[in-house]
Ligand code: SF4
């Protein structure tokens with residue numbers, strides 16, 4: 080069982096070296112795809128739901144479980160690994176991952192773990208670092224192929240995921256370090272909707288009174304109607320507003336009632 084809690088991380092940089100090779104036929108093949116917490120990001124969900132041709136709500140219902148993060152008070156979503164599937168990921172078969180080219184960012188990095196730290200006050204921004212996950216059952220560490228963290232990243236292609244997830248992860252960190260503002264159930268629901276259930280978030284923006292309340296430029300409305308990535312980026316703005324991190328959305332100016340002529 081792979082649990083970050085059991086692993087003592089040694090911080091690695093991009094030039095740190097490690098030996099590893101994973102391939103079909105290795106004796107432990109797919110053992111790492113069970114009994115593990117794989118937290119999903121908004122971009123992970125966009126990729127997988129598109130791959131499966133289903134809505135975000137269908138994906139969340141069938142393939143994920145939810146938890147409220149103790150530190151931040153925000154909802155997290157994990158890949159479901161139910162007992163009836165032997166605690167295995169629902170996407171794994173004896174031949175490997177069935178969504179391999181759209182697998183989540185955490186699966187891409189494995190056996191490298193990635194963490195993001197909020198820089199000390201005054202330095203601003205966030206800092207990413209890496210660590211090696213060495214499970215006793217994983218035979219890949221006995222192979223001779225040598226990597227640096229940088230060359231592993233080139234091979235596994237997490238760059239686009241990192242870029243897409245950066246703003247959202249920074250928001251999560253910001254919450255971790257600022258527990259002053261309570262997250263009530265309503266905010267948790269809205270956070271879930273805007274982070275993970277993007278198809279319903281789109282309906283919320285376009286079909287509720289949202290556009291009567293907030294100023295949203297017509298080209299942004301068009302973009303979020305047509306494009307999941309534009310919608311995700313807009314959802315980050317909404318989340319910053321919701322979590323009172325930034326005045327990222329503007330309320331429409333109150334229209335004064337027209338005075339009747341004297
Ligand atoms: S070598 Fe490690 S990462 Fe590859 S299948 Fe085996 S357990 Fe999983």
Ligand code: SF4
Nearest residue numbers: 112168170171176186
């Ligand atoms: S998504 Fe694919 S790589 Fe990730 S745990 Fe599931 S089967 Fe394994």
